[in-house]
Amino acid sequence: MTDRTEPLDTAGETLPLPDALLAPLAAPAPLAPLAPEAPLAPEPAIATPVLRPRTRWAGIVWGLVLAAVAGAGIWLASGDGRIAELAAWVQELSPATAVGYGILIIGGLLLVTGLVGLLRRAQRAVAARAGA
Known part of the structure; x- marks a missing residue:
């Protein structure tokens, strides 16, 4: 069974499309011009500061x-031998020391996140001061 959508004749050839489908579409009627209304007043010029890209x-x-x-x-x-020394050091850690180092690493990540937040807040304050 074929998976074709075109109509087939008995010889297996596709049938020609009707001439009505092949005719070009009629051009749409031109639009009527709009009636003139009150003239538009020019919009007041608003001074917008040129914004630089943010860091x-x-x-x-x-x-x-x-x-x-x-x-x-x-x-x-x-x-x-540095990796072997690191592996030996990790094996000698007590569980309390390992937890302490884990908390220290999480604290360092929070410190970096806080630093980024402070920098962003300072950047917004400078931008607000420049815009005012």
């Missing part, structure tokens, strides 16, 4: 943090 502080700060983490990872992987 994306979150991208800059998080980029620096991730670059520092990547640098530490490269330093760790490039030395002879």
Whole structure:
């Protein structure tokens, strides 16, 4: 069974489309011109300040943090025996010390997030002061 949508004749050939379908569409009637109304008054010119693109502080700060983490990872992987020393150090950690380091890492991430928030707030304050 074929999956065609065109009509087929008995010889398996497609049938020609009716001439009415092939005729070009009639052009629509032209629109009547609008009746003139009261002349439009020119809109008053409003002085809008030219806005500069904002500095994306979150991208800059998080980029620096991730670059520092990547640098530490490269330093760790490039030395002879550094990974083995790190594995031995991790195995010797007590559970309380491991939790303490985890809390320290989370605190560092919150510190970076707060720093980004402060930078954004200062940026908005400067923009509001310049706009006023």
